[in-house]
Structures are given as C-alpha cells and as structure tokens.
Amino acid sequence: MTITDAPPAARPVRRRRLVWTVLLWLSLMPAAVWLLARTFGWEAGLWVQFLAFTPYVAVWTLIPLVLALITRRWTAAAVASLIAFGFGMAVLPRLVANSDRGPTAGVDVRLMSANLLFSGAEPSEVVRLVRENRVDVLAVQEFTPNGEAALRAAGLEGLLPFRQLAPEFGASGSGLYSRFPFDEQAARRNGGGFQQAHATVRVPGAGTVYVESVHPLAPHHPSVVSGWSADLREQVPAEGGIPKILLGDFNATLDHKPMRDLLNTGYRDAAATVGEGWQGTWGPYDGDPIPPVTIDHVLVDRRIGIRDYGVHVLKDSDHHAVSATVIVPAA
Structure with missing residues (x-):
C-alpha cells in the first residue's frame, strides 16, 4: 500500500x-x-x-x-x-597522549613560536612569555624591522642573545632567537615569498639540532593553493643528517595531506603527541565568528623526545604562541 x-x-x-x-x-x-x-x-x-x-x-x-x-x-x-x-x-x-614520545634521557630544550601579526604583538608580552616559560629558542613569523627594534628595546636580546633574523615589512619576515650559540645560520625564502630563518643550535651537554622558523604561504585564495602545497612539500624532511625541529605558522592542520606527508618524513607533532592537539592556535581572535583552528605547530624529529606542550595568549596578535619542551639526547 x-x-x-x-x-x-x-x-x-x-x-x-x-x-x-x-x-x-x-x-x-x-x-x-x-x-x-x-x-x-x-x-x-x-x-x-x-x-x-x-x-x-x-x-x-x-x-x-x-x-x-x-x-x-x-x-x-x-x-x-x-x-x-x-x-x-x-x-x-x-586528543590522546601517546605513550611513545621519543627519547626520555638527555637535555631539556624549551621552544616557543609566535606569529607576531606584522609585529603588532605587544613586545613586552613576548618577552614576558619567554621569561616565564624559560624559553631557550624562540621562532617568530610576520617579523618586521620595527618589530625587531621593539623586541630589542623590550629586552628580548638580553634573554636570548644569539639570533638569526630576516625581518621584512609585511608578513614575510622571520627570525630565530636563542639562549644557545649557533654553529651555522641563514635564512631561505620559500616559494611563497616568505623568509624562513634557520640555524644549527649547539645545545650544551648534547649535540647540535637544526631549528627552522616555518611560514608557508597561506591558502587564502584558490589561485595560491598550489604554492601553499609546494611550500609544505619543500620543508626540510626529518630523515638524514642531524636531528631537526620545525616550528612556526604552517598555515595547515593535521587534516591537510601535505602536513601529514611532512610528518611522515620522521617528525612528531608535539601537540598531538601529548594529547593537546585539540587546542586552536588561530581564531582569528578579533571578534569574527570563526572557530579556532590549529595551524601553529612544533614538529620534532623522532630522534628527539617530547616532554610537554602549551598554548599561550599573545596580546595584539591573531595567533596564540605555542611552546614545547623537547629532550635532546646527550652527545
């Protein structure tokens, strides 16, 4: 019927x-x-x-x-x-802590990454985060010449005296500040036009590690998606050479295949490893009704251990700062 x-x-x-x-x-x-x-x-x-x-x-x-x-x-x-x-x-x-976090014996190194929003982030807040979290290596993105001067005036270089800086007006500048000396240092411009400062950091009591401040092109328009994908594919793979750490604004989440492919070269995502991968790092946090997404990361070579991870409010930036304590095996 x-x-x-x-x-x-x-x-x-x-x-x-x-x-x-x-x-x-x-x-x-x-x-x-x-x-x-x-x-x-x-x-x-x-x-x-x-x-x-x-x-x-x-x-x-x-x-x-x-x-x-x-x-x-x-x-x-x-x-x-x-x-x-x-x-x-x-x-x-x-969302679940991984029992395998890599080596558990070695030297602790505290890392932080901060997208400064054209260096509009409050310099004193950046310095406060570095001091309170006892940061050893800081990576910055959207780093301008004015921002460099403001951070110097706020006292950042007194805490992290070693530096590899590539400031530029706009969003393309990048920098690394460190408590530990560098063996080699430089900056490279990726295909999307953004600087990525990098250095081999000499960790006291351990070997050297390669650290890079990462900032691929953002996929803000269909015409640049191929450039975004290429920038992620061209990030330094983990395998081979000294252990590596990539941290910064990747403009990608773990749900993007190029990001997963990069991890598969031998990295762990620090947030996901400790079960904190649910925390958003970019809102934007300016009142727009857009839920936060996780595009800032600390990627850690599997030859390095991961102890903890955190997300921190960064005043006057549309990103949160992210931090991780990693364990570099003794030399």
Missing part, C-alpha cells in the same frame, strides 16, 4: 517518516564526502580552508548517528557509524 492508498489518518505520519528519512540521509552525504576528501587528500580551491575545520565536523557526525539510532533507521545508523568511526580515527589520536 502506498502513501496515497493509506488511510487518511496514517498519511501524515508516513509523510513525516519519509521526510525525516530523507533529511537524515541528506545530513550524512556531506560528512561522507568530507571524510573521503580528507582521507585521500583532495585539496582544491577553497576546500583547503574548509578542511581545517575537520574536528568540528567530526563532532557533528555524532548527531545524525544518534538520530538514526533513536528513530530506528538501522541502515542509516550503520552508515553513520562508519562515518563517525572514520572521523574518529582521523581526529582522536591527536
């Missing part, structure tokens, strides 16, 4: 059930497409920006699952379960 043949009293009920069934399946389709795109690395146009919000979509997938179970639509519930499971496999590992 069709809806037309049903008794008049039953027709509204059947129509409502049909409507709810259609709506439930329609709610599952975008999540399924999202999961497939994330899994297989389809990153074209504005879709790159949407992928940064994958953790929020992962939570949302629980809603159609619960609705399907409540309404006893078992086929839809099975599909919803598979989708939720797929998102869980993608997102949950960064």
Whole structure:
C-alpha cells in the first residue's frame, strides 16, 4: 500500500517518516564526502580552508548517528557509524597522549613560536612569555624591522642573545632567537615569498639540532593553493643528517595531506603527541565568528623526545604562541 492508498489518518505520519528519512540521509552525504576528501587528500580551491575545520565536523557526525539510532533507521545508523568511526580515527589520536614520545634521557630544550601579526604583538608580552616559560629558542613569523627594534628595546636580546633574523615589512619576515650559540645560520625564502630563518643550535651537554622558523604561504585564495602545497612539500624532511625541529605558522592542520606527508618524513607533532592537539592556535581572535583552528605547530624529529606542550595568549596578535619542551639526547 502506498502513501496515497493509506488511510487518511496514517498519511501524515508516513509523510513525516519519509521526510525525516530523507533529511537524515541528506545530513550524512556531506560528512561522507568530507571524510573521503580528507582521507585521500583532495585539496582544491577553497576546500583547503574548509578542511581545517575537520574536528568540528567530526563532532557533528555524532548527531545524525544518534538520530538514526533513536528513530530506528538501522541502515542509516550503520552508515553513520562508519562515518563517525572514520572521523574518529582521523581526529582522536591527536586528543590522546601517546605513550611513545621519543627519547626520555638527555637535555631539556624549551621552544616557543609566535606569529607576531606584522609585529603588532605587544613586545613586552613576548618577552614576558619567554621569561616565564624559560624559553631557550624562540621562532617568530610576520617579523618586521620595527618589530625587531621593539623586541630589542623590550629586552628580548638580553634573554636570548644569539639570533638569526630576516625581518621584512609585511608578513614575510622571520627570525630565530636563542639562549644557545649557533654553529651555522641563514635564512631561505620559500616559494611563497616568505623568509624562513634557520640555524644549527649547539645545545650544551648534547649535540647540535637544526631549528627552522616555518611560514608557508597561506591558502587564502584558490589561485595560491598550489604554492601553499609546494611550500609544505619543500620543508626540510626529518630523515638524514642531524636531528631537526620545525616550528612556526604552517598555515595547515593535521587534516591537510601535505602536513601529514611532512610528518611522515620522521617528525612528531608535539601537540598531538601529548594529547593537546585539540587546542586552536588561530581564531582569528578579533571578534569574527570563526572557530579556532590549529595551524601553529612544533614538529620534532623522532630522534628527539617530547616532554610537554602549551598554548599561550599573545596580546595584539591573531595567533596564540605555542611552546614545547623537547629532550635532546646527550652527545
């Protein structure tokens, strides 16, 4: 019997059930497409920006699952379960502390990265964060000549006297400040036009480690997505040579395939390793109704241990500062 043949009293009920069934399946389709795109690395146009919000979509997938179970639509519930499971496999590992954090014996080195928003971040706040967190190596992005002078006046160089600086007006400048001396130091301009200061840091009681202040091109428009992807592919891989640390504003989350490919060269993401990968580092924090996403990272060579990780409010910047304490094995 069709809806037309049903008794008049039953027709509204059947129509409502049909409507709810259609709506439930329609709610599952975008999540399924999202999961497939994330899994297989389809990153074209504005879709790159949407992928940064994958953790929020992962939570949302629980809603159609619960609705399907409540309404006893078992086929839809099975599909919803598979989708939720797929998102869980993608997102949950960064929310749970990993028992394998690398070497546990060696010399502690405290790292921090800060995107200074065209050096508009309050210099005294940067110095305070460095002092209170006993930072040994600081990486800065969006670092300008005026910002360099302001940080010097605020006393940063008294705390971190060794430096490799490549300040430029605009967003392309970069810098490294260190408590420890450098063996080699330079800056390279990536394909997107941003400077990336780097140095081999001589850690007392341990060997040298390579540290780079990372700032790939942001995928702010479909026309630059290929440049964004190329910048991430061209970051220094972990394997070979001395142990390495990359930290900075990567303009990518762990849901972007080029970022995952970089990790697979032999890095750990410090936040995900200690179960803090859920913390957003870029909002923006200026009142816009955009949920935070995690695009600032500390990537640590697997030959180096990870002790802890933190996210810190940075006044007058649209980014939070990120920090990590790593364990460099003794020489």
